[in-house]
Amino acid sequence: MAGGRIVTGKLARSASMGLAATRIGLKQLDRKGRGSSAEQQLDHEREIGKILFGALNQLKGTALKASQILSMEVDFLPRGVREELSRGCYQATPLNAALVHRAFRREFGCGPEDLFEHFDPQAFSAASLGQVHFARGKGGRKLAVKVQYPGIAASIRSDVKMISNLLAVLSNASDLIPDRKVTGIVMDEIERQLEREVSYQLEADNTDWFRDVLRLPGFSLPEVDRDRSSDRILTLGYLEGEHLEDWLAGNPDQAARDHYGQMIFDFFLHSVFELGCLHADPHPGNFLFMDAGRLGLIDFGCIKQMPRDFAEGMADFYNCFIAHQLDPQPEALLAAYQRLGLVEEGLGLEEYSARLQPNLAPLQRWIIEPFLTSVFDFSQKEPMPHLEGADARAAMPYLKGMPRNILYFDRTFHGVIHMLRRIGARVRTQNSWIGPDMARVLT
Secondary structure (H helix, E strand, C coil): CCCCCCCCCHHHHHHHHHHHHHHHHHHHHHHCCCCCCHHHHHHHHHHHHHHHHHHHHHHCHHHHHHHHHHCCCCCCCCHHHHHHHHHHHCCCCCCCHHHHHHHHHHHHCCCHHHCCCEECCCCCEECCCEEEEEEECHHHCEEEEEEECCCCHHHHHHHHHHHHHHHHHHHHHCCCCCCHHHHHHHHHHHHHHHHHHCCHHHHHHHHHHHHHHCCCCCEECCCECHHHCCCCEEEEECCCCECHHHHHHCCCCHHHHHHHHHHHHHHHHHHHHHHCEEECCCCHHHEEECHHHCEEECCCCCEEECCHHHHHHHHHHHHHHHHHHHCCCHHHHHHHHHHCCCECCCCCHHHHHHHHHHHHHHHHHHHHHHHCCCEEEHHHCCCCCCCCHHHHHHHHHHECCCCHHHHHHHHHHHHHHHHHHHHCCEEECCCCCCCHHHHHHHC
16 A cells, blocks of 8 residues: 555554553553543543554554444443544545556456446545545446455454454553443454455445335435456446535535435434344445435445344333333333343342433433434534443443444444534434334333
């Protein structure tokens, strides 16, 4: 890769993470015993986040993708750390033309000039796992060609292990993240996700599946060009549109904001409760704001099946939160947490009410707020409250773990909320699955 130094070799990569662990430990030691305001706490989180990101950015590839995923884990990392890790979305180093040509030779036995009428060797988009080139097929058809960086798949396991060890140091030294049990669950699932995302054949299958089943009006999905795709190179129809920040720079009116916000919100609920399958990478770069009010969906490398019993269980879970706001029912709340495997079966009501529920209540209110009215203004939505410090440590012994489906559901739902806040959309949130009417049935 050109344009930046990449740490290669297992020893050098381990040394990079070891240095980061030492720096984090020293930061925490320097901070012990100090009081802090909310602003000072946020600054401290950002300092830790900068150290984490610096190490991951040196490793590039899967480590940088892990940084992007971790930045969306709002249940797992505090705001300041996530803000720094989100820089992984914009720090990719592109391949030079010679390496791109070599990738085509390896996959197809020929160069891109033999497959396309035109191929731009300069990528128009570079991400953590690969980059995208503009091309034209026969008849001048516009194409987007995604080329995976070499060696990505081989580094997944070792990189995830190094990141896990670094997070374990942070967990032991501070209250910023949960204990090893939760960290292990999150990182294990990130490893699984990365292994799926490096298979472009799987992404092609996912894209075709969503094209076939999505019936909501106004959505555009790219068509896969199977003849020019492999497990490391993916060729798709090119969608014309703007990414979120470019679209917002044009100062769209409120009607446009509401329109696209409604589409994003509806797509999430429809995917979970109707399709039973979630586009589980809610990064704004995976949405294209197109002409005539259409919304483009791209990058189906990360999808997650949502079994019907799980989807219904999540609806009941949220409706229990709503019912509790209408008429406090701690017994029902505890039972809901236990059904989803979030808290220990043996936790008694008295201990739950005294030790756990007070810490969880702000998050419960934040989750259900959009569903309490028929129309919700997401520009007024506060950032998600985060369980931190002594409260986090007090709650941790009662938490059983984080079921994998909930990891994806939460990450995607919170990503949707973040996008709707950024858009400033007013959305009709009334639906057939979650809301006061359904909650009253539970009371």
